[in-house]
Amino acid sequence: MEIQNVILRGSFNPTVSSVQTRKARLFTKLAVPFLSEIGFPKWVSMKCDCSFHSDTKRNLQRCRNRAQKAECKGISDVEEDKPKAKIRRKNLAVFVSGGGSNFRSIHEATLNGSVHGDIVVLVTNKHDCGGAEYACCKGIPVIVFPTRKDKEDVFSAEDLVIALKSLKVDFILLAGYLKLIPAALIRAYPKAILNIHPSLLPAFGGKGYYGMKVHKAVIASGARYSGPTIHYVDEQYDTGCILAQRVVPVLAKDTAEELAARVLHEEHKLYVEVSAALCEERITWREDGVPLIQSKENPNNYR
Numbered sequence: 268m269e270i271q272n273v274i275l276r277g278s279f280n281p282t283v284s285s286v287q288t289r290k291a292r293l294f295t296k297l298a299v300p301f302l303s304e305i306g307f308p309k310w311v312s313m314k315c316d317c318s319f320h321s322d323t324k325r326n327l328q329r330c331r332n333r334a335q336k337a338e339c340k341g342i343s344d345v346e347e348d349k350p351k352a353k354i355r356r357k358n359l360a361v362f363v364s365g366g367g368s369n370f371r372s373i374h375e376a377t378l379n380g381s382v383h384g385d386i387v388v389l390v391t392n393k394h395d396c397g398g399a400e401y402a403c404c405k406g407i408p409v410i411v412f413p414t415r416k417d418k419e420d421v422f423s424a425e426d427l428v429i430a431l432k433s434l435k436v437d438f439i440l441l442a443g444y445l446k447l448i449p450a451a452l453i454r455a456y457p458k459a460i461l462n463i464h465p466s467l468l469p470a471f472g473g474k475g476y477y478g479m480k481v482h483k484a485v486i487a488s489g490a491r492y493s494g495p496t497i498h499y500v501d502e503q504y505d506t507g508c509i510l511a512q513r514v515v516p517v518l519a520k521d522t523a524e525e526l527a528a529r530v531l532h533e534e535h536k537l538y539v540e541v542s543a544a545l546c547e548e549r550i551t552w553r554e555d556g557v558p559l560i561q562s563k564e565n566p567n568n569y570r
């Protein structure tokens with residue numbers, strides 16, 4: 268069954284210029300053998316509308332080098348440019364539905380060495396969102412999930428698990444993804460799916476609490492503090508184990524937009540810190556089931 272909705276580097280656009288079409292064909296020629304080589308299912312359909320970026324070739328070559336190194340050295344301590352202390356570089360999947368500013372900050376952190384990992388795929392329910400556009404321009408494959416209801420070719424949760432396992436994804440980071448993650452995916456990635464929420468959970472979380480709705484509710488409540496929460500994902504919205512939080516003040520005359528901007532600024536820093544801890548294997552679990560982050564500077568300190 269050909270899967271129509273696995274889109275690499277953006278959705279197909281019939282108005283694409285002839286130059287872009289030629290470039291898209293070049294990417295298809297380049298990517299399919301590579302993706303097939305690393306075992307990415309051959310039923311991937313190739314639809315692109317972004318102009319070909321030279322860094323795509325470098326990215327794919329870098330991944331190919333790492334894949335080949337992994338073959339000959341064993342997965343454990345394959346290192347790319349900067350060897351880290353025997354910790355395997357992790358593969359990340361990021362899920363978005365909107366602009367993707369958290370996605371971008373994590374991606375930049377993987378490129379500048381702050382996060383010891385690579386974003387190998389973006390998953391979104393909105394093929395034309397800002398996050399998908401950014402992924403397209405950076406040569407990051409995009410999977411659309413869930414498919415729109417009117418699509419005859421349904422790409423199931425099980426198909427998504429196959430695709431993510433094919434890409435050897437270690438961790439899934441939700442960053443503004445607005446759909447419920449299905450149980451099949453949660454079972455396939457135990458203690459490996461995180462979400463960032465723009466309030467101090469458990470307050471102002473759950474179904475209906477997303478985006479500006481959260482900040483409006485915080486202001487209307489008279490709360491004096493808010494801030495981002497990063498938590499593990501379970502089968503309900505926002506009820507998983509809390510891993511990290513940051514606090515920001517709610518000012519007397521704050522608009523929802525002003526509060527949102529203050530919280531988002533902290534989100535970007537917090538998600539990079541947490542992603543770094545995840546990829547460096549600095550997450551431990553307390554006996555009562557609370558996850559802790561081991562300090563990089565002082566391994567005897569946890570938060």
Ligand SMILES: Nc1nc2c(c(=O)[nH]1)N[C@@H](CN(C=O)c1ccc(C(=O)N[C@@H](CCC(=O)O)C(=O)O)cc1)CN2
Pocket residue numbers: 441444445446447448449462463464465473474475476477499500501502503504505506507
């Ligand atoms: N199984 C889980 N899936 C998801 C979780 C989770 O904790 N467990 N977190 C959400 C992210 N999120 C808050 O952080 C969240 C996202 C969306 C909603 C919501 O009410 N969505 C609406 C639909 C909105 C839309 O389609 O535009 C709804 O379900 O009616 C609440 C919280 C990601 N997935």
Ligand SMILES: NCC(=O)N[C@@H]1O[C@H](COP(=O)([O-])[O-])[C@@H](O)[C@H]1O
Pocket residue numbers: 363364365366367368369370442443444463464465476477478481531534
């Ligand atoms: N309940 C989920 C939720 O509201 N998530 C929020 O969506 C925004 C996505 O921004 P981004 O796309 O710029 O990263 C972020 O503020 C994130 O906390």
